[in-house]
Amino acid sequence: MVASTSLSEQHAVVIGGSMAGLLAARVLLNHFGRVTVLERDRIPDQPRPRSGVPQSHHVHILLTQGQRILEQLFPGLEAELEAAGAPQVNWTYDLRWFSIWGWSYQTSSDLNTHPCSRILLEWLIHRRLEQYDHLKFLTSTQAIGLVMNAQNTIVTGVQIQTEQGLDTLKADLVVDASGRNSALPKWLTQLGYAAPTQTMINSFLGYSSRWYQIPEGWEAPWKVMLIHTKPPDHRRSAVLYPVEENRWVVTLAGVGHDYPPIDETDFLHFAQSLRSHEIYNAIQQAQPLSPIYSYRRTDNCWQHYEDLQRFPGHLVAIGDAVCAFNPVYAQGMTVAALGAQTLDQCLSLMVQKQKTSLQGFPSKFHKQLAKMLAVPWLLATSEDLRWCTTVGSTTNWQTRLMHQYLDLVVRASLSRSYVSQTFWEVMHMVKPPKVLFDPRIFLPALGLG
Numbered sequence: 001m002v003a004s005t006s007l008s009e010q011h012a013v014v015i016g017g018s019m020a021g022l023l024a025a026r027v028l029l030n031h032f033g034r035v036t037v038l039e040r041d042r043i044p045d046q047p048r049p050r051s052g053v054p055q056s057h058h059v060h061i062l063l064t065q066g067q068r069i070l071e072q073l074f075p076g077l078e079a080e081l082e083a084a085g086a087p088q089v090n091w092t093y094d095l096r097w098f099s100i101w102g103w104s105y106q107t108s109s110d111l112n113t114h115p116c117s118r119i120l121l122e123w124l125i126h127r128r129l130e131q132y133d134h135l136k137f138l139t140s141t142q143a144i145g146l147v148m149n150a151q152n153t154i155v156t157g158v159q160i161q162t163e164q165g166l167d168t169l170k171a172d173l174v175v176d177a178s179g180r181n182s183a184l185p186k187w188l189t190q191l192g193y194a195a196p197t198q199t200m201i202n203s204f205l206g207y208s209s210r211w212y213q214i215p216e217g218w219e220a221p222w223k224v225m226l227i228h229t230k231p232p233d234h235r236r237s238a239v240l241y242p243v244e245e246n247r248w249v250v251t252l253a254g255v256g257h258d259y260p261p262i263d264e265t266d267f268l269h270f271a272q273s274l275r276s277h278e279i280y281n282a283i284q285q286a287q288p289l290s291p292i293y294s295y296r297r298t299d300n301c302w303q304h305y306e307d308l309q310r311f312p313g314h315l316v317a318i319g320d321a322v323c324a325f326n327p328v329y330a331q332g333m334t335v336a337a338l339g340a341q342t343l344d345q346c347l348s349l350m351v352q353k354q355k356t357s358l359q360g361f362p363s364k365f366h367k368q369l370a371k372m373l374a375v376p377w378l379l380a381t382s383e384d385l386r387w388c389t390t391v392g393s394t395t396n397w398q399t400r401l402m403h404q405y406l407d408l409v410v411r412a413s414l415s416r417s418y419v420s421q422t423f424w425e426v427m428h429m430v431k432p433p434k435v436l437f438d439p440r441i442f443l444p445a446l447g448l449g
Contacts, residue, residue: 007031007351010172013038013158015143019118019333020319021177022125023340025135026073028175031347035135036169038160040142047123055327057293058209059241059251060118064091064111065429066334069341074128081114081124085244089115089223092424096222098276099410100230106221107417111428115224117243121333138162138169146174146187146315154313173358174315175343182321185303188312196308201392202299203384205328206259208267209251209293212286214242225282227274229255231386236260237328238271240279250283253328256389262292298326299392300381305362306370316362318343323373325380334429335376342372375433408445409436416444 012032014021017039028035041050049056062070071078082088089095091111097104129135140163147157147168157170176184185195225240235255240248252260252270260270271280302323305311318339325331346365350358385395386403395403413420419441425431435441443449 007172007347008033010034011036011170012173012175013169013171014175014177015158016176016178016319016321017041017043017126017137018177018179018319018336019122019125020179020321020336020339021175022122022129023070023073023336024175024177024318024343025129026125027340027344027347028173029132029135030344031351032173033134035132036171037129037135037137038141038143038158038169039137039139042139043126043137044123047117047119049119055295056118056122057211057290058207058295058327059239059249059330060121060333061115061239061241061330062113062121063330063334063428064113066337067113068430069334069337070125073337073340074125077124077128078114081116081120081244084116084120084124085246086114086116086120087223087242087244089113089242091224091428092421094223096225096278098227098278099414100228100407101411101414103414105414105417105420107420109421109424111421111424111430115242117249118333120244143178143183146191146312148191148312152191152312155315172314173361176315176317176321177319179320180297180301180324182303182317184317184321191312193310193312194308196303196305199302199304199392200299201381201384201390203255203326203387203390204257205253205255205298205326205384206257206294206296207251207253207298207328208260208262208270208295209249210267210283210288211290212248212250212283213289214246214248215285215287218285220282225279227276227279230275232388234275235387236270236274238274238279240282247289248283248286250279255387259294259296262294264288264292267292295327298328300324300326300377300384302373302377304370306366308363308366311362311366313360313362314358316343316365318369322366322369323377325376326384329376329380329383331376331380331429335373338372338429339369342369376429379427379433405445406436409441412441412444419444 011034012028014025014037025037092109142161143158144161145159146155155174189195227238229237235258238252240250319336384390413423
């Protein structure tokens, strides 16, 4: 396949209609003349769960940074969420958090989002993307392999399985956004390339979720409730999360194989066993709307494409296909948004330099993506390493020192509004973790100011 002279004349193919795939497709529309998204499921005409998104039944928190990026990509999205009934939450005022030291300090900030179900958010984004004439969804379609040039150096398309049979789809750029089950490492070895090395850290956390109708006339000085673990003894946690249609999603979690049950009575007993009874008391008064759903694939897994010395041209990976996090830390959708933003920035830089060839682009993109992933990876894995049951890595003195310091920051945040706001700005990826070492944080944390 001969590359076109301009990206605006070229075709990009995205494997997977995950959140990462949808956001990648949106930024590719800024640069490519045609974009095609391959999706195994059929796209529902209303917000409904898809078999390809088993986690849609659980809490999905879009952090403030993620919502800000989505609003940039889809102006007016926040207004659509509000119109669909998604409540507004100020994360330093409306969140009631039972931390390792006790209840959080409530103060107003600009950390505002519209909590909603995963299926509503995906449906709204699908609807926006369908308005672009140069984007096409191929549903009930699965990528089964890559097509290469004669020299086996450049990806020129994708082999696909449709309801009609096998076919080949030509492409100038292929983006793998197929998630945790990505076949790309296998495809690379079949083509004579090395698979990426993999880092996996697993705390063996599992969770169970149930949906409830918020009781009529319900009043409380909070909208979101989070009850935290307390290492090394208290391994159980929970979140109560408001979404559209006046509903709560309640997710109970346990570390180290202490998995929450799916039986109704045991589910309530698990909620009652938490360090605080607040969530148990709330759902005792609420009407269940769903069965109890369970999920246990929560390992942190990083495929290190950035380290490969040899990699096919015109091919990149993004989202969980590169780095998947323990979902309990609520980073997934925001990291997907940051990954799409990184893809957009790398393509824009290439255009600015008046480069029309994608030669060398995969290596540059994967290295930039790895730099972005370093912070959320550190936040997730360092928390998982608090538990002796975690496998894949061990704590060293630096990790233990960081744990001790963060615990002191959390304690200071319970009584200092500036410390509280800065801490949550880091948790919502609005600011980098280094701001937690500012003297205005450092001194109160050590009891010196």
